[in-house]
Amino acid sequence: MSVNPSRIKSNIDLNKNGHQVGELMIPWSDNTTPLGYHPIPLINVRNGKGKSLLVIGGNHGDEFEGPAAIMRISQKFSSNEVNGHILLIPSLSFNAVKNSSRTNPLDYKNMNRAFPGNPDGSPTEMLAHYLETHLIPNFDAIIDLHSGGKASIFTPCSLATKSTNSRLFQENLELAKIFGAPTIWILGQNNDNRSLNSAAERANVPMIAAELGGGGGVDPDMTSMAESGILKILKHLDIFNSIQITEKPQFDIIEISNPSATIHAPSFGLFDRLTKAGDIVSKGQSAGWFHYISEPDRASIELKFKHSGKILAHSNRGVVKKGEMLALVANNYNAKE
Ligand SMILES: [Zn+2]
Numbered sequence: 152m153s154v155n156p157s158r159i160k161s162n163i164d165l166n167k168n169g170h171q172v173g174e175l176m177i178p179w180s181d182n183t184t185p186l187g188y189h190p191i192p193l194i195n196v197r198n199g200k201g202k203s204l205l206v207i208g209g210n211h212g213d214e215f216e217g218p219a220a221i222m223r224i225s226q227k228f229s230s231n232e233v234n235g236h237i238l239l240i241p242s243l244s245f246n247a248v249k250n251s252s253r254t255n256p257l258d259y260k261n262m263n264r265a266f267p268g269n270p271d272g273s274p275t276e277m278l279a280h281y282l283e284t285h286l287i288p289n290f291d292a293i294i295d296l297h298s299g300g301k302a303s304i305f306t307p308c309s310l311a312t313k314s315t316n317s318r319l320f321q322e323n324l325e326l327a328k329i330f331g332a333p334t335i336w337i338l339g340q341n342n343d344n345r346s347l348n349s350a351a352e353r354a355n356v357p358m359i360a361a362e363l364g365g366g367g368g369v370d371p372d373m374t375s376m377a378e379s380g381i382l383k384i385l386k387h388l389d390i391f392n393s394i395q396i397t398e399k400p401q402f403d404i405i406e407i408s409n410p411s412a413t414i415h416a417p418s419f420g421l422f423d424r425l426t427k428a429g430d431i432v433s434k435g436q437s438a439g440w441f442h443y444i445s446e447p448d449r450a451s452i453e454l455k456f457k458h459s460g461k462i463l464a465h466s467n468r469g470v471v472k473k474g475e476m477l478a479l480v481a482n483n484y485n486a487k488e
Contacts, residue, residue, distance in 0.1 A: 155270045155280070155284065156270065157270050157277065157280060157281045157284065157285055158177075158178050158270060158271075158277055159175055159176065159177055159178075159277055159278065159281040159285075160175070160176050161173060161174070161175055161176070161193065162174050162176060163193065163195055165193075165195050165197075165236075165238060166197070167195075167197065168197050168198050168230065169196075169197065169198070169230045170194075170195075170196050170228075170229055170230040171193075171194075171195045171196075172192070172193070172194055172195075173192075173193050173195065174190040174191060174192055174193060175190070175191040175193060175240075175278075175281070176188035176189075176190060177189040177190075177191065177274050177277060177278065179257060179273075179274045179277075181257065189245070189246060189257065189274060190245065191240065191242065191243065191245045191278070192240070192241060192242060192245065193238065193239070193240055194225045194237075194238075194239040194241075195236075195237075195238050195239075196228065196230050196233050196236070196237045196238075196239075197230065197233070197235075197236045197237075198230045198231060198233045198234065198235070199233070199234040199235060200234070200235070201233075201234035201235025201236075201388070201389055201390050202235045202236075202291040202292070202388040202389065202390055203235055203236035203237070203238075203289065203290045203291045203292075203390075204235070204236070204237050204238075204290065204291065204292050204293070204294070204384065204385060204388055204390060205238045205240070205286060205287070205290040205292075205293045205294070206221055206224070206237070206238070206239050206240070206293075206294045206296070206381055207240045207243050207293070207294065207295045207296065207347070208220070208221045208240070208241045208242060208243065208296045209240075209241060209242035209243050209244055209245065209247070209248040210243050210244060210262050210263050210295055210296075210297060210347060211244065211247065211253045211254075211261070211262065211263065211297060211300055212242075212244045212246070212247020212248040212249070212250055212251060212252050212253060212254070212255070213247070213251050213252055213253050213300040213301045213367050214253075214296075214297050214298040214299070214300045214363070214365070214367075215248075215298070215367070215368065215369045216296065216298050216363040216364065216369055216370055216373040216374045216377055217241075217296025217297065217298065217361070217363060217377060218241040218242050218248065218296075219369050219374045219377075220296065220363075220374050220375075220377035220378040220380075220381060221239050221240075221241040221296070221381070222241050223374070223378050224239065224378060224381050224382070225239050225241070227382075227391075227393065228391055228393070232391060232393075233390055233391050234389065234390055234391075235388065235389070235390040236290075236390075237385070237390060237391070238286070238290070243262060243278070244262045244275070244278075246274070247262070251301075251367070253300050253301070253302070254275075255274060255275045257273070257274045257275070258273035258274050258275050258276075260273060260274075260275035260276065261275070262275055262278065262279065262347075263297075263343075263345070263346045263347055264343060264345040264346065265278070265279035265345060266279045266282070266283055266344075266345050266346060266347060266349060266350040267279065267280065267283045267284075267345075267350060267353070268280030268281070268282070268283055279350075282347070282350060283350045283353070283354075287347075287350055287351055287354045287356055288354040288356065290356055291356070291357070291388060292326060292356070292357045292358065292384065292388060293347075293351050293356055293357070293358035293359075294326075294330070294358070294359055294360075294361070294380075294381060294384060295347045295348070295358065295359070295360040295361075296360070296361050296363060296377055297360055297361060297362050297363065298362060298363040298364050298365045298366075298370075298373065299362065299364060299365020299366065299464060299467060300365055300366075300367055301365075301366070301367035301467065302365075302466065302467055302468060303365050303464050303465065303466055303467050303476065304364060304365040304366055304427070304428045304464060304465055304466075304467050305362035305363070305364060305365055305428055305463060305464045306333075306334055306362075306428040306429035306461070306462065306463055306464070307332050307333060307334065307361075307362065307363055307364055307373060307376060308332050308333075308334035308335060308336045308361065308362050308405075308463070309326075309327040309330045309332040309334075309335055309336070309359045309360070309361045309380070310327070310335075310336045310337075310338050310348065310359060310360040310361065310362065311323035311324045311326070311327040311335060311336070311337055311338065311359055312338045312342060312348045312349070312351070312352050312358070313337050313338060313339045313340075313406075314352050316352075316355065319352065319355055319357060322357035323357055323358060323359060324337075325357075326357055326358070326359045326384060326387075327359045327402075328400055328402065329380075329383050329384055329387045329400070330359055330361065330380035330383060330384060331376065331379065331380050331383055331400050332361060332376065332380065332402065333401065333402055333403070334402060334403050334404075334405060334429075334461070334463075335402050335403070335404045335405070335484075336362070336405055336406065336407075336463065336481065337404060337405070337406040337484050338406075339406055339407070339408070341407065347360070348360055361377060361380065362464070363376065363377055364428075365464075365467055366467050367467075379394065382394040383396060403461065403483070404483070404484040405460075405461055405463065405481040405482060405483060405484055406481060406482060406483075406484045406485075407463070407479070407481050407482070408482055408485070409457075409458050409460070409480070409482060411457035411458055412458075412460075412479055412480050412481065413476050413477075413478070413479050413480075414438055414454055414456070414457075414476075414477045414478045414479075414480075415473075415474050415475065415476060415477065416441070416466075416471040416472060416473055416474060416475040416477055417441060417452070417454075417473065418441070418443065418473050419445065419470075419471070419472055419473060420441050420442055420443050420444055420445075420470070420471065421441070421442040421444045421469055421470055421471075422439055422440075422441060422454075422466060422468070422469065422471050422477050423439050423440040423441070423442055423451075424438070424439040424465060424466070424477075424478075425437050425438060425439040425440075426438055426439070426462055426465070426478065427462065427465065428462050428463070428464055428465055429461065429462060430461070430462045431459075431460070431461055431462075432456050432459060432460065432461075432462060432480060433456065433459045434456055434457065434458050434459045435455050435456065436455065436456050437453050437454070437455055438454045438455060438456055438477065438478050439453075439454055439477070439478075440452070440453055440454070441453075441454050444470070454477065454478075456478070456480055458480060458482075459480075459482075460480040460481050460482045460483075461480065461481050461482075462478055462479070462480055463479045463480065463481040464476070464478070464479040465477065465478045465479070466478070
């Protein structure tokens with residue numbers, strides 16, 4: 152299969168040995184940069200014939216724990232300490248990161264819904280195409296670090312795609328176990344095929360994503376967990392062996408299999424939440440009160456969980472619009488399915 156050429160170029164040679172800092176250059180002529188390019192910072196470390204790892208943060212621009220962990224990692228090694236290839240992209244949607252927004256202000260698109268992309272499309276579409284065709288297929292493993300951003304809070308978890316390729320699924324699961332988050336979320340058939348996870352699956356490259364809490368700030372516990380998770384995977388791949396692993400990882404494995412997994416906002420109003428991410432809840436238990444704050448003569452309603460499980464995520468907002476996710480409940484993964 153021939154690969155459509157990309158308009159995006161790297162200003163460093165990713166195949167060259169050594170420790171290099173450079174940029175992907177996105178040609179997009181707008182009012183701020185009519186004849187130049189929009190940069191995406193890269194750190195590329197290469198030495199020897201070992202395996203290769205691509206680590207991405209800032210896929211969404213208001214999720215800062217991943218970029219912080221990657222910036223910590225980037226200071227940790229020189230190229231002669233590495234056997235293999237590490238490409239760090241701390242802020243994939245760099246314009247979104249600079250704007251502290253989920254989507255890219257250049258084209259209002261969501262990076263994790265833009266794959267397989269378009270070489271002649273908008274900046275986000277061009278970037279998705281570049282990743283899908285020029286980067287992802289060249290790596291032995293990929294980590295894509297997310298969090299709940301401003302809008303939501305996740306229980307800390309790593310995400311492994313349940314591929315129909317059973318070898319790839321086992322490799323995804325292995326990466327998730329090594330990363331060390333206390334919950335592993337199996338992404339099943341409902342995973343959006345426009346995500347980076349799906350792009351990695353199409354390329355048969357083992358990959359995990361992670362959800363590192365949320366809220367739109369930088370939680371120190373989440374950043375440290377991501378930092379040690381990346382180091383554990385570098386050790387597993389025999390690329391860089393700095394971390395001593397003493398503890399045996401403990402984790403729950405969950406999936407979303409129930410059609411009523413999400414409680415959505417029934418109207419515009421105030422969600423008066425009674426539970427938090429990671430809580431184990433029962434069917435019929437109260438998730439919180441929904442107050443019609445613009446119609447105070449209207450009785451508040453109690454929103455109840457429709458099935459039992461673990462709260463994977465909840466809204467980080469007080470005032471919400473109709474249709475917003477208020478709570479998302481996952482079940483224990485049933486390996487027999
Ligand atoms: Zn995200």
